[in-house]
Structures are given as structure tokens and as C-alpha cells.
Amino acid sequence: MSSISDIIENYLIKSLKQTPSGTIQVKRSELARLFQCVPSQINYVISTRFTVEKGYIVESKRGGGGYIRIRKVSFPQQQDYYEMLLRMIGKRITQQAAADLITRLVDEELMTEREGRMIMKLISREVLDLPVSLRDSVRARIMRTVVTTLFANKGE
Template sequence: MGNVSDIIAQYITGILEDSPTGTVEIKRSELACAFQCVPSQINYVISTRFTIEKGYLVESKRGGGGYIRIQKIHLKSRQSDFEYLLNHIGNAIPQLTAEHLISRLVDEDWITEREALMMKRLIARETLQVPIPIRDQLRARMMRILIITIFTDKGE
């Protein structure tokens, strides 16, 4: 069994998959009580596991009737996927953000787990041993080339 964060993330992912709309509303305090943890643990899970790079939109309403709404975003078309990814990469991208985008490519069935592993190793800080600003720029250039290759070689 994994740690509490993994269990909470699996639970939220499960209810999202069961939701016909791909959206769930949860109360932070109720979830914390159910998993016997502090509400900040719920915040941590949501902020690290349910990011825009991973394909989730998160809205939060604070207060007594507050909730967290999580929605799985499915891009509409091949062209919109391609444009979204290139725009999100920009001119520089940190390793974690790039890894989240690669995970999303797997989730959307654009690449295999093996291809994702190769991409993650290629863009890793251990591979790109240059100063940080240059490393993030180089990683972005590499990610853009990888995305262009994926979307031109897969055909429609």
C-alpha cells in the first residue's frame, strides 16, 4: 500500500473516472476526516497530482460551504492538443512541468510508457548538465521537437 498522498490521489482519480461529467466536487474537510489527515494534506495532493499539465482544472471555493471542484480536461482535437502543448512549453520549462506534460501524453494515448520513460530521461537534469536558465531553455527546445515529431509521425 502506498503513502497517504498516493491513496488520496487514487481515490480522487477513481471518483473522477466514475463521474459521467468528468467533474467532482469534494469538501476538503470531509476528505481529510475520511483519510484521517489534516486538510493541508488534501491541498498538497491536489496541487501536486491534479495540475493543468496533467490535464486537470481545479477550482476552489473557500468558506463554510466551500468545495474543491476537479475536472478532467480532454482536448478536443489533434490540432488543439498540439497547439496546447507547444504553447504550454514556451521558451523554457522546468523538469517537473515537462514530466507532467509527458505523463499527459501517456494518459491521452499519444505515447507509450516506454516512450515516456525515454523522454523523461532525455530531458532530466542529470542529462542536461548545464546552468538552470540554459537547461530549462534547452529542455523546452527538446520538448517542442519531441511534440512536433509525435504529432507528425502518428498520422491522422
């Protein structure tokens, strides 16, 4: 059985796919009423499941006329996408941010689910048994290598 968070996420993703612009604008209170939950549940779903690593930009305005605008990011040029991914990874990346990025790469069919699962294991805390600052640096190096390899193979 799906959790309320899964249901809200699926509703928002479906709404995004149905709009030609790739952008939706919703009111937190209206979503909370629709799903019979508290507004903080909506905040949780948006902040954890609609991240930059997963390919979304979220804008939010609070207050009476407030809204949440969610946009799926797309890049017409592969080179621009590649450079953005490398910037996002940076010199350090947390396990969660890397996992979100891997999920995005699988969703966008740049890697297979099997490859994604293998890389998830390689970047895990259990495998990278190092102090946190060093672990996040090593993880970033691995992720930059993965992304570079994926994009190098796109031209073949």
C-alpha cells in the same frame, strides 16, 4: 504499500472516471475526515498531482461553503490539443512540469512507457548539465520537438 497521498489521488481519479461530466466537486474537510488526515494533506495531493501539465483544471473556493472542483481536460480536436501543449511548454519548462507532461502523454497513450522513460532521462538535470535558465530553455525545445513529432505521426 501505498502512501496516503497515493490513496487520495486514486480515490479522486476513480471519482473523476465515474462521472460523465469529467468534473467532481469535493470539500477539503470532508476528504480529510474520510482519509483521517489533515486538510493540508488534501491541498498537497491536489496541488502536486492534479496539475495542468497532467491534464487537470482545479478551482478552489475557501471558507465555510468552500469546495475544490477538479476537471479532466479533453480536446475533441487533435489540433487544439497540440496547440495547447505547445503553449503550455512555452519557451522554458521545469523538469517537474515536463515530467508531468510526459506522464500525461503516456497516460493518454500518445507515447509508450518506454518512450516516456527515455525522454524523462533526456530532459533530466543530469543530462542537461547547464545553468538553470539555459537548461529550462533547452528542455522546452526538446519537449516541443517531442510533441510536434507525436502529433505529426498521428496522421500516419
